[in-house]
Amino acid sequence: MPAPLLDIRKLSILRDRTTLLSSIDWRVERGEHWAILGPNGCGKTSLLKALTGYLTPSSGEIELLGEHYGQSDWRDLRLQVGLVTSALQASVPPDEPALETVISGKYAQLDLWMKITPADHRAGMRLLRFTGAGKLATRLWGQLSQGERQRILIARALMAKPKLLILDEPCSGLDPVAREQFLHFIDALARQPKAPTLVLVTHHVEEITPAFTHALLLKAGRVAASGARRTTLTSKNLSTIFGTPVLLGHRDHRLHLRLPAREHGASFTS
Numbered sequence: 495m496p497a498p499l500l501d502i503r504k505l506s507i508l509r510d511r512t513t514l515l516s517s518i519d520w521r522v523e524r525g526e527h528w529a530i531l532g533p534n535g536c537g538k539t540s541l542l543k544a545l546t547g548y549l550t551p552s553s554g555e556i557e558l559l560g561e562h563y564g565q566s567d568w569r570d571l572r573l574q575v576g577l578v579t580s581a582l583q584a585s586v587p588p589d590e591p592a593l594e595t596v597i598s599g600k601y602a603q604l605d606l607w608m609k610i611t612p613a614d615h616r617a618g619m620r621l622l623r624f625t626g627a628g629k630l631a632t633r634l635w636g637q638l639s640q641g642e643r644q645r646i647l648i649a650r651a652l653m654a655k656p657k658l659l660i661l662d663e664p665c666s667g668l669d670p671v672a673r674e675q676f677l678h679f680i681d682a683l684a685r686q687p688k689a690p691t692l693v694l695v696t697h698h699v700e701e702i703t704p705a706f707t708h709a710l711l712l713k714a715g716r717v718a719a720s721g722a723r724r725t726t727l728t729s730k731n732l733s734t735i736f737g738t739p740v741l742l743g744h745r746d747h748r749l750h751l752r753l754p755a756r757e758h759g760a761s762f763t764s
């Protein structure tokens with residue numbers, strides 16, 4: 495049996511007497527796509543930092559692509575993990591054309607300084623077209639819209655042919671139409687036969703499209719629920735993580751969340 499893509503066991507992280515993560519167990523098999531959901535401060539970013547080697551565990555084990563944290567060079571392993579996060583946006587030079595930003599992903603560098611080979615040019619253009627940004631090749635980073643930037647960053651991440659692609663709140667800052675278009679793209683990407691395993695970090699159940707097969711729900715640094723989407727994404731579990739009763743609905747293969755009627759409280763009178 496092949497090793498799981500990711501196997502995290504009893505991971506705890508403490509900093510300055512604060513528990514960021516407590517006894518996290520999370521196993522991702524190849525071919526699965528996961529959503530990580532939880533309220534502000536529940537530990538989502540800390541978990542991502544731990545698995546990309548930017549936050550050292552206090553205890554527990556992380557196994558990524560069959561390699562154990564602490565025993566392998568995590569800088570090499572990190573190259574197999576694509577990370578699309580808004581934190582990256584500030585690091586891209588504003589005068590860099592989109593095609594160069596994409597190609598820089600192959601070399602894990604920001605601000606591409608080397609000569610572009612014809613093969614890299616072809617691969618970069620193919621990915622730009624694939625992400626629906628083919629016409630943006632010469633557009634400068636500083637001129638791109640938020641939605642366009644997200645597509646460029648995904649193309650950039652795919653340039654390194656990652657086994658795991660992490661999308662950290664990729665819809666923040668997108669208008670409703672751009673968000674829907676972007677979610678369609680992500681759903682289609684996940685269904686590609688050679689797609690990397692996707693991990694989507696979000697606060698919003700609406701963004702968990704049907705291609706996401708599994709979910710990890712975090713609350714206060716702990717796993718509140720984890721597993722197949724049907725059994726994990728439930729009103730009960732979501733009420734637990736958000737600390738208030740919520741109702742999960744399904745419409746047209748999409749999820750939505752609402753508060754029970756009596757929770758709305760305020761009413762208007764004229």
Ligand SMILES: Nc1ncnc2c1ncn2[C@@H]1O[C@H](COP(=O)(O)OP(=O)(O)OP(=O)(O)O)[C@@H](O)[C@H]1O
Binds near residue numbers: 509510512532534535
């Ligand atoms: N280096 C640190 N030292 C102390 N506390 C930290 C440190 N890093 C994060 N924290 C705390 O750990 C908790 C989890 O933070 P984290 O950024 O992982 O949450 P998150 O789920 O990503 O939140 P959000 O949804 O708001 O982005 C927060 O309360 C945060 O203040």
